[in-house]
Amino acid sequence: MDKGDLSLDGDWCYNDSMEKILLTGGTGYIGSHTAVELIKKGYDVEILDNLFNSKITVLDDIAKITGKKPRFYQVDLLDEKGMEDVFRDGNYDMVIHFAGLKAVGESVEKPLKYYENNISGTINLLKCMKKYGVKKIVFSSSATVYGDQDGVRLTEEMQTGVGITNPYGQTKYMIEQILKDVALADREMQVTILRYFNPVGAHESGFLGENPNDIPNNLMPIIMKVSTGEIEKLMVYGDDYDTPDGTGMRDYIHVVDLAKGHVAAALKMKPGVYIYNLGTGKATSVLEMVKAFELASGEELPYTVTPRRAGDLAKIYANVEKAKNELGWVAELTVADAMRDTMKYLNYYSKKK
Numbered sequence: 001m002d003k004g005d006l007s008l009d010g011d012w013c014y015n016d017s018m019e020k021i022l023l024t025g026g027t028g029y030i031g032s033h034t035a036v037e038l039i040k041k042g043y044d045v046e047i048l049d050n051l052f053n054s055k056i057t058v059l060d061d062i063a064k065i066t067g068k069k070p071r072f073y074q075v076d077l078l079d080e081k082g083m084e085d086v087f088r089d090g091n092y093d094m095v096i097h098f099a100g101l102k103a104v105g106e107s108v109e110k111p112l113k114y115y116e117n118n119i120s121g122t123i124n125l126l127k128c129m130k131k132y133g134v135k136k137i138v139f140s141s142s143a144t145v146y147g148d149q150d151g152v153r154l155t156e157e158m159q160t161g162v163g164i165t166n167p168y169g170q171t172k173y174m175i176e177q178i179l180k181d182v183a184l185a186d187r188e189m190q191v192t193i194l195r196y197f198n199p200v201g202a203h204e205s206g207f208l209g210e211n212p213n214d215i216p217n218n219l220m221p222i223i224m225k226v227s228t229g230e231i232e233k234l235m236v237y238g239d240d241y242d243t244p245d246g247t248g249m250r251d252y253i254h255v256v257d258l259a260k261g262h263v264a265a266a267l268k269m270k271p272g273v274y275i276y277n278l279g280t281g282k283a284t285s286v287l288e289m290v291k292a293f294e295l296a297s298g299e300e301l302p303y304t305v306t307p308r309r310a311g312d313l314a315k316i317y318a319n320v321e322k323a324k325n326e327l328g329w330v331a332e333l334t335v336a337d338a339m340r341d342t343m344k345y346l347n348y349y350s351k352k353k
């Protein structure tokens, strides 16, 4: 499919007038799905990743879906010379910054690794952007910055930075502060901070999905590994929370909706700092997620209830009015859609091995 063609279903467009965007961490779970949606919208997308927690074959999977294989740079954010080489010739209009370590438990054991990688890496990125005149950045933040506010529908104006129980979450909060200060010092900077809730699911094609290299901490990749037999059974971390079935509740957002939220943000960049929750506004329990997965897979998922995981809250979910009103974005897919698409990915990926 050449530039300028309309896709079969009409909502794809390749045109030269759209901006050039660098996705850091773009071969990762959310980055790769966002690359697909940006390419569909006609953006010129390039990817920079150190492949620590993703696979280069994701580029081929993106090409299978979009017909375009993004230009790729295997560079670490801490490699200042490598970053310079990318930005010198990049001529980027915007950066979407996904790259970062994200294992909550590991961050408690290895805080310096997380602060160096996530904070110093981001500072290197921002220095390159400043040197080469890149004024637009969308940052992948997280609901974890709201700290220990349990059971309340979280809005962007609420307190952040208090009661964050791990260095991973602290790095997200600190980077938000760094971006605010950078935007104060340079009023031409256009900063959008997207606070993700709990991303789940896979692309409807089955070609893209969550496939971390490291040992997963999050519920869905663990459920996936239980279903393939790599993990014997799911440990449900506590059933004594003050929730309808006693298990923890989260705002699970389909990764394609999340990706489309980045497109909505990219289309509406303007000078200043703008912060948006990207969630569904609904909360789903662990046992409801297990049941939804069993419906999609047609098989029982073995699990056992264990004591609570340290630091977990009972219920975390988003108020999503601001993104709807200012970005014109609303999550449209459901947990059932996410489980359906996860099964497609599992079937595709199991055949690839």
Ligand code: WQD
Pocket (backbone or CB within 6 Å): 102, 104, 141, 142, 143, 144, 196, 197, 198, 199, 217, 218, 219, 220, 222, 234, 235, 236, 237, 238, 247, 248, 249, 250, 286, 309, 312, 316
């Ligand atoms: C979800 C629910 C667990 C695993 C973290 C980060 C957040 C974001 C998403 C990156 C909870 C329960 C989990 C398991 C379980 N990450 N659970 N057994 O903790 O809400 O958020 O990941 O941006 O920043 O903090 O996600 O998937 O770990 O847990 O019972 O084996 O599943 O108790 O209720 P969490 P999670």
